[in-house]
Amino acid sequence: MQVDRQQFLDQGYLVLRGVIPPAQLHQVRADFEALVERQKTIWAQERAPGDPPGGVWETQRQPRLVSYNTLIDAETASTVEIWLQENTLGVSRQLLSVPEAASVAGMMLMCSPVRDHGPAEWHRDVHPIDMAPLAGLQKDLLENGPKYVQWNIPLYDDDVLWVVPGSHRRLNTDSENQQLLDNPRGSLSGGAPVELNAGDAVVYINYLLHWGSDYSAKMRRTIHGGHSIFPYYPDISFSAFLSPDARATFAHWHKKSAELQDWTESGLRAVIDGDVGAYLAALEAIQPGVGEDGKMVLSIYLSKAALHIQVVKHLDSAADGDASSSAHLCGISEEYRRRAFQPHPLSINWGPRFAQRFTASEAVVLQRRFATLDTKLQAQQEHFAPGFQASPMRYFFNEMPAGFTLADFIASWG
Numbered sequence: 001m002q003v004d005r006q007q008f009l010d011q012g013y014l015v016l017r018g019v020i021p022p023a024q025l026h027q028v029r030a031d032f033e034a035l036v037e038r039q040k041t042i043w044a045q046e047r048a049p050g051d052p053p054g055g056v057w058e059t060q061r062q063p064r065l066v067s068y069n070t071l072i073d074a075e076t077a078s079t080v081e082i083w084l085q086e087n088t089l090g091v092s093r094q095l096l097s098v099p100e101a102a103s104v105a106g107m108m109l110m111c112s113p114v115r116d117h118g119p120a121e122w123h124r125d126v127h128p129i130d131m132a133p134l135a136g137l138q139k140d141l142l143e144n145g146p147k148y149v150q151w152n153i154p155l156y157d158d159d160v161l162w163v164v165p166g167s168h169r170r171l172n173t174d175s176e177n178q179q180l181l182d183n184p185r186g187s188l189s190g191g192a193p194v195e196l197n198a199g200d201a202v203v204y205i206n207y208l209l210h211w212g213s214d215y216s217a218k219m220r221r222t223i224h225g226g227h228s229i230f231p232y233y234p235d236i237s238f239s240a241f242l243s244p245d246a247r248a249t250f251a252h253w254h255k256k257s258a259e260l261q262d263w264t265e266s267g268l269r270a271v272i273d274g275d276v277g278a279y280l281a282a283l284e285a286i287q288p289g290v291g292e293d294g295k296m297v298l299s300i301y302l303s304k305a306a307l308h309i310q311v312v313k314h315l316d317s318a319a320d321g322d323a324s325s326s327a328h329l330c331g332i333s334e335e336y337r338r339r340a341f342q343p344h345p346l347s348i349n350w351g352p353r354f355a356q357r358f359t360a361s362e363a364v365v366l367q368r369r370f371a372t373l374d375t376k377l378q379a380q381q382e383h384f385a386p387g388f389q390a391s392p393m394r395y396f397f398n399e400m401p402a403g404f405t406l407a408d409f410i411a412s413w414g
């Protein structure tokens, strides 16, 4: 399937018809429903005191199978293999910044809730605490193409998702900001529904302003996830159920992930050592061919890695091993703790285990080396901007540090 990359980059999404052919739809639905039943059993077992018998299935506005690959068996392997097809992975390869690095990133299923929950909030999938200001992400996107593309593949007709075409390339307008402040769950001028029939797909840049317009009880089973240039799988034992080819593909990506983690460490060590050549070599290995704007975003991501390492070390020493439960003990806000402990490979955050590669004193040096950049990414006061997945914070949502170049960053290592 040949797609129009320019159209994708211009409007921020492409609708593809018949990604799941009608003849296969019945079987694919049945395979996913088996996973839904498995997850429902788990949710019922894990329900909190006071929850209804079904737990999450009954309480969430969008019950979601996250990493459903952990639920598969040989009979339901198709639910994973769907991500490896020519009309999914092959399409993403045409769209991503580094085609040869295209790999599956997250396999989820979005389900309708048991009762109507109405509209969600308009947002971009951007959280500046551990990503970068939107303007920087957009310059990188326009310079290099996407690091990640997201997919919705509905198994039943679905027009829940709305988008503002073209908004991935620009900040919100004043009018959009006003409308979102007035009502983040209302219709937004320029917004349009993505109308998909069962088996169609939309592939999109998740910096787009987008909207879950109505989380109603109408049957929804929509495959959700994407492809990225930064593979990461905490555990690939699920691949034992796949075809030999698919198993080999995941094994290859798992190895690539280990190499990327090593390069991330090398980049951070180059900053500790003040070795500019090694630093630039690490960026090039992480994202081959990346331009100046992309190097700036990768540098910000490395500054976040330094931050996450510092948070993990701090909590480790405070809690004597029980790091995840002690954030309140040392004044680290819950949001920082959550981001440090939740791998986010799209921003080269490899999770808390990555912090073990550095000693506590190296973590302190890292924080010092990144301090100028980190300070420039923050305002004096907590503030808020509409249309992001974040609460008020000091990190800038939209604007990059004015006049601060990659050379300035390197000079700031001290």
Ligand SMILES: O=C(O)CCC(=O)C(=O)O
Residues within 6 Å of the ligand: 110, 125, 152, 160, 161, 210, 211, 212
């Ligand atoms: O329900 C959808 O299609 C959109 C979901 C979404 O935007 C999100 O989870 O970030």
Ligand SMILES: [Fe+2]
Residues within 6 Å of the ligand: 123, 124, 125, 206, 210
């Ligand atoms: Fe989203």
